[in-house]
Amino acid sequence: MEGHAKNNIIGGVSLRFDNVTSAYKKKRKQYEFAFADLSFSVAKGSFCAILGPSGCGKTTLLRTLLGSKDYEGNIYYNDIDIEEIPIKDRGISYISQLGNLYSNMTVFDNLAFPLKNEGMDFEEIKSRVLGISNDFDLMFLLDRKPRYLSFGQQEKVMLAKALLSNSELFLFDEPFANLDDKSKLEAEKILKDFSLSHQATYLYVTHSLKEASVLADTYIIMNDGRIEQIGSPLEVVSHPKNSFVRSFLEAGDE
Amino acid sequence: MKVKGTTVKASVTFTIVKWMFFVIFIIYGFSLVFPFLWMLMNTFKSNAEFIKDSFTWPTDPSNFVTNWNSAMSLEARNSGVAIMFWRTIWESVVREVVGMAVVLGLSYVTARYKFPGRQFFIMLGFGMIFVPGGSLAATYNLIVKLNLLNNPLVLILMGSGGVGLSYMIMYAAFRGLDNAYFESARIDGASEVRLMTQIALPMILPNTIPVIMLDFIGIWNDYYGPYMYTRDKPTLAVGIQMLVDQENFNPNTVALFILMILSILPVLILFIAFQKPIMENVSAGGIKG
Numbered sequence A: 001m002e003g004h005a006k007n008n009i010i011g012g013v014s015l016r017f018d019n020v021t022s023a024y025k026k027k028r029k030q031y032e033f034a035f036a037d038l039s040f041s042v043a044k045g046s047f048c049a050i051l052g053p054s055g056c057g058k059t060t061l062l063r064t065l066l067g068s069k070d071y072e073g074n075i076y077y078n079d080i081d082i083e084e085i086p087i088k089d090r091g092i093s094y095i096s097q098l099g100n101l102y103s104n105m106t107v108f109d110n111l112a113f114p115l116k117n118e119g120m121d122f123e124e125i126k127s128r129v130l131g132i133s134n135d136f137d138l139m140f141l142l143d144r145k146p147r148y149l150s151f152g153q154q155e156k157v158m159l160a161k162a163l164l165s166n167s168e169l170f171l172f173d174e175p176f177a178n179l180d181d182k183s184k185l186e187a188e189k190i191l192k193d194f195s196l197s198h199q200a201t202y203l204y205v206t207h208s209l210k211e212a213s214v215l216a217d218t219y220i221i222m223n224d225g226r227i228e229q230i231g232s233p234l235e236v237v238s239h240p241k242n243s244f245v246r247s248f249l250e251a252g253d254e
Numbered sequence B: 001m002k003v004k005g006t007t008v009k010a011s012v013t014f015t016i017v018k019w020m021f022f023v024i025f026i027i028y029g030f031s032l033v034f035p036f037l038w039m040l041m042n043t044f045k046s047n048a049e050f051i052k053d054s055f056t057w058p059t060d061p062s063n064f065v066t067n068w069n070s071a072m073s074l075e076a077r078n079s080g081v082a083i084m085f086w087r088t089i090w091e092s093v094v095r096e097v098v099g100m101a102v103v104l105g106l107s108y109v110t111a112r113y114k115f116p117g118r119q120f121f122i123m124l125g126f127g128m129i130f131v132p133g134g135s136l137a138a139t140y141n142l143i144v145k146l147n148l149l150n151n152p153l154v155l156i157l158m159g160s161g162g163v164g165l166s167y168m169i170m171y172a173a174f175r176g177l178d179n180a181y182f183e184s185a186r187i188d189g190a191s192e193v194r195l196m197t198q199i200a201l202p203m204i205l206p207n208t209i210p211v212i213m214l215d216f217i218g219i220w221n222d223y224y225g226p227y228m229y230t231r232d233k234p235t236l237a238v239g240i241q242m243l244v245d246q247e248n249f250n251p252n253t254v255a256l257f258i259l260m261i262l263s264i265l266p267v268l269i270l271f272i273a274f275q276k277p278i279m280e281n282v283s284a285g286g287i288k289g
Helices: A002-010 A058-065 A107-117 A122-135 A151-164 A181-197 A209-215 A233-238 A243-253 B005-042 B047-052 B063-072 B081-112 B118-130 B136-145 B153-159 B165-176 B179-187 B192-220 B224-229 B236-246 B253-282
Strands: A013-027 A030-043 A047-051 A072-077 A092-096 A169-173 A201-206 A218-223 A226-231
Touching (some): A013 A058, A030 A201, A030 A218, A030 A226, A047 A058, A047 A209, A058 A169, A058 A201, A092 B179, A107 A151, A233 A243, B005 B253, B047 B253, B063 B253, B081 B118, B081 B153, B081 B165, B081 B236, B081 B253, B118 B165, B165 B192, B192 B253, B236 B253
Parallel strands (some): A047 A201, A047 A218, A092 A169
Antiparallel strands (some): A013 A030, A013 A072
16 A cells, blocks of 8 residues: 555654543533543554544544644644644645635635745745646636636645645645535545645545545544544454444445 | 426516516616706706706706806805815715724624633624714713814714624624634734735625725715714715705705715715625625535
């Protein structure tokens, strides 16, 4: 498996969760745990699918990394406590269901936005954006607003933007949930090609086993705020650890 | 093959109903525009002609020039028409800009940030709409004591409370923006100021242009505030009423008609200018579910 080969070459741990707990406030002094005492690690360069039914804490897990959800415990990113790294220096790209392209800006401005924030001068920004657009075949879309793009095109823009800001950690939150089957296949192919050619760590939240089986080299199966099993797809499928994993895999096969 | 029978019958009823509504709305629309067309027509008559019969076509359109000249020579409290016009423009613009800046700032901060006392400000913003304007006599006395009578600053201050209906709408608009935009903008290294000015504001602006415009029209037509507090520096709305009162005994009505038409022109131009972006953007608020 390509993913495993990749892991062995790079080695090392990209993300390590150490007894991480996060909760939502329901009422006064009443909390509902999104997850509790979560401990696991993600190898550098792996494509990790976080699988589980709705409401099992998958999305909250990503949001702790984005700094938009408080938690207790420690998360280490490249062996540094992630809270010590400012959000913009974490090298994260976040692609959610919504697309995350700023709908009020053209594709060019979307691509240029992170660079502008760094205070780069315009000529430099322009040459970089044009360069990457050329690689991703986006030249003819640069002056359009995202809503006039197909999802495949939007996805390419997002990936190009991630490359421009040198992301090392890609977070996906069910990016293809709204798509019809045909566009989903196209989008999966784009992402698959991208992940094979660009060295980074990918966390991919989904409830679809089918998507995970196409893309991922590691499964993290979650339920009700707990991790039920971590392992390579082969391992998980052939040796489900408990009845939940087994029933989840069976349901996913349909 | 097309099956005709039933569909044709249904569409005949539909067409009749459609045309009935069409006619009703045409009549309604005409009734709204008619007074202005009537005024416009009468500005091409001499005053005597107008008094004789206001519903005939003008016989000598060159009367317009005479009427225009006498309209321009009118004065209310030592302010000529041009001065009143200019005053109305800058006062309205400043009042709108200051008022909106406060509303936008307050609603953005209360909608997107968590801080102690946030609930209080939200309550204030929402609650003030139910509180009556307060005692007029007390307000007037306060303004006099502050020595602000006839100072346009009064109107700007009073309009910058930042509460009420526009606050509600802006708050809801900012609240409705998806978190994902803010999360990814922070990852992209955007400062909080840039986040507001380049992402949040442009995203809600299309939906809130109607609010801003209605607000502006309200300010432009505001009679009450300027009449109470800046009477010696009349705006168009106040000035025209003063002229109507002055001319009560010897009215040059057609000249006043010109002023009235002039006073609605800017609002009309604004509406025409913004019609397209409003229509274009209202349906495209950003996120596709």
